[in-house]
Amino acid sequence: MAYPLEKQKGRFIAVFWVIFNLGAVIGALVPLAQNLHSTAPEVNDGTYYAFIALMLFGFLLACCACNPHFVVRKDGSRVILMKQPTWKSEFIGLFETLRSDWYIVFLFPFFLASNWFYTYHFQDVNFAYYNTRTRALNSVLYWSMQMVGALIFGTFLDMGRLSRRTRAKVGLAALFTLTMAIWGGGYAFQKTYTRAMTEAEDYQKKDFQDSGYIGPMFLYMFYGFYDAAFQTTAYWIIGSLSNNGRKLANFAGFYKGIQSAGGSISPSIDAEKVAFMTEFAANWGLLAGSILIAAPVVWMKVTNHTELEKDLVFTDETREEVVATDPTATDAKH
Template identity: 55%
Template structure:
C-alpha cells in the first residue's frame, strides 16, 4: 500500500482530480522527453513515432501472441470436432476447458494485478500447444483422458491469457483511440485463425474424408509454442507510457487480500456491471452451433476448411468496420455507443433470421452423425453451396462485431488497468460459463435446432438486459476521479514524471 505521504496526496487528488481528457489536454502542448532507456527510445515509421513501451507496440506484441495461440486454436476448432470425424472428444475437452476457464477467469483479474500482465500472459500461452498435441495423440491412441486433461489445462491457461489481454487492450489506449486499438488487435488476432485455416485447407484440399492429417496438428503445435515464447518479450504495465505522457492506473503493491477484496469493490462501486453479465455469458455460445451444428454436421472436410477460412476472414472486416466507427471524433462517444448497440441488435435478428431459414431445412443430428452420411455432406462444388457459405461468412462478421463492441463498452466505462482487469475477468468467466453449457448440450447430443434456438434467444435477451448500461452509463469521457476509486494511485502516479501537470487547490491543471 502507499505510504502516508502518498495517501495524503491521493486524498488531495480525489478532491480536485481533473478528467482524463483534461490531463491529456494539459500535456498535449508540453510533453517533456520520455524516461531514459531502450524501451523509451523512439523510432519513426512514416510520420508516426513509436517506442517499445508504448501502448501501440505492446498491443501489437499481445496481438501476435494471440495470433499464434488462440488464433490457431480457433482455426482448429473451426474445423468442427477439432478436426475429428466424431466431435464427441472435442465436446468433452471443451466442456473441461470452459469449466476450468470459468472458475479461473473469475479470479484471474486479481492474478494479473498481483503478478503483472506480462507473467500472466506468458503462462497463459502454454496450454495451447498441449491441447493441439492431445488431438495428434488421439489420432493414434484414442486416449480420451489425455484430450480432456489438455482441455482442462488450457482452461487454466486461457483464463489467465485472455484476462491479461483484455486489461491491456482496454486500459492502455487513450480514450479517443480505443476503438482503433481494439480493431487492430482483432485484425491481427484473427489473421492467426485465417492463416491457421490455410493449413488444413492446403493439406486437405483433396481430402473429402472426415479427419485431418497429423501434419495439420504438428503445424498448429509449432505455431502455438512460438506464441507462448513471444509473450516473454512484453514489458510490465507500470513501464508503459502513452502518447500524451500519462501512465496506466495500477494498484501499488497489491496483496492477494486486496485483490480479492477488489473483486467485490468492483461490483459494489459499479453494481451496474452485473447487467452486462448476460451479454458476457452469450459471447461464446454461438461457436458450438456454428462449428459443430452447422459446419461440422453439413459439410465435408475440405469445405469445412474453406468455410473456416472465410469465417475468420470475415471477422477481420467486421473488426475494421466497428473499431474505426467507434472512434469517429465528430460523433460524441455516448451517441456512438447507442448507435453501435442498435446496429448489433438489428444484426441479431437479420443474420440469425437467415440462419433459421437454413437450419429448418437440415437433417437431424442422428442422420448427420451416421458414417454413411459423410459422403452426402455438401462440397464446395455443389450448386447449393453459395447460400450457406455466405451465411457462415455473416456468422463470422457477427461474432467480431459482438466481441469488439463488448471490449469497447468495457473500455469506455473505465481507463483503470485494475478495474478493466477485474471486469475482463468477469467477462471471461461468464463467457466461459456460457460455453460450458452449450458444449455440454452438444456433448449430450441435443438437436441442432435446439442449440440454434437457444443461442439466438440468449443473444437477443442479453442485449435487452445490457441496454440500460449502454444508454445511460457510457459517458463522453471517464474521469480520473471515478477510476481512482479502484486503486491507491494519485494523479501524479498516472502522468509521466517528465510531463507532470500540477494539481492546484483551485482544481485547475497547469503544465
C-alpha cells in the same frame, strides 16, 4: 482497454481482434492446404505438428511483452494500476468492483452469450453439414470476416464526429439489427437439415464444389462477421466504463470467466443430441435478449468522458503520477 486514449479504444480493440483472428486464419489455412485434395474424414498428422510449432512460437513471443508500468500514452499520461498488487488485494478488488459498479451484472448475460454460439457454428453447422476440406475453407472465411467485422465496428466506435454516448447507443442498436438479420438468415438455412439427417449413415456431407454451396457460405461468413462485431462491442463498452487498468482487469475477468462458462455449457447441451433448431433458437434468443438487458448500462453509464478522480478509486496511484503532461493530445469529447 486500459492502454489507449479514450478516442482510440475502438481501434486498439480492432487491432487486437485482427491479430487474434489472424492466428485462427492461419490455423484454418494449415488443414485446408494439407487436406485440399483429400476426401478423408479427419485431418492428417502434419496439421497437429504445425499447430504445436505455432503455439511454441507464440509462447516465446509473449516473453517480449512490455511491463505496463512503463507504458506512456501520447499525451504523457500513464496507465492507472496498483503499484504493489497482491493475491489478496486482487481478490478483494473483485468484490470492490461488484460493490462500486454493481450495474456490471446487467452485462453478465451479454458475456454469457458471447461464446455460447460457437458450438452451434462449429459443431452443428460446419462439422455436421460439410466435409473436411470444406470445413477448413469455411473456417478461413469465418475468421477472415472476423477481422473485417472488428475493423468496421472498431473504427465506427471511435468516430470522432459523434459523442461517445451516441456511438455507444448506435453501436448497440446496430448489433441488435445484425442479430435479427444474420440469425434470421440462419433460421432459413437451419430449416433445410436436421440432426437426424446429418447423423444418418448414408448422409453425404456437402462439398464446396456442390451446387447450392454459395448461399450457406456467405451465411457462415456473416456469422464470423457477427462474432467480431459482438466481441468488439463488448470490449468497447467495458472500456468506456473506466480507464482504470485494475478495474478493467476485473471487468475483463468477469467477461472472460462468464464467457467461458457459456462456452462450456453449450457443448454439454449439444452432447445430449438436442435438435439443431432448438439449439439455434436458444442462441438467437440469448443473443437478442442479452443485448436488450445490456441496453440500460449503455444508456445510463457510458459517459462522454471518464473523470480521472473516478478512475483513481481503489488504486494506490496519485493524480500526479498518472495525469497527462500534454492535455492538448486528448479530446474530452471522446
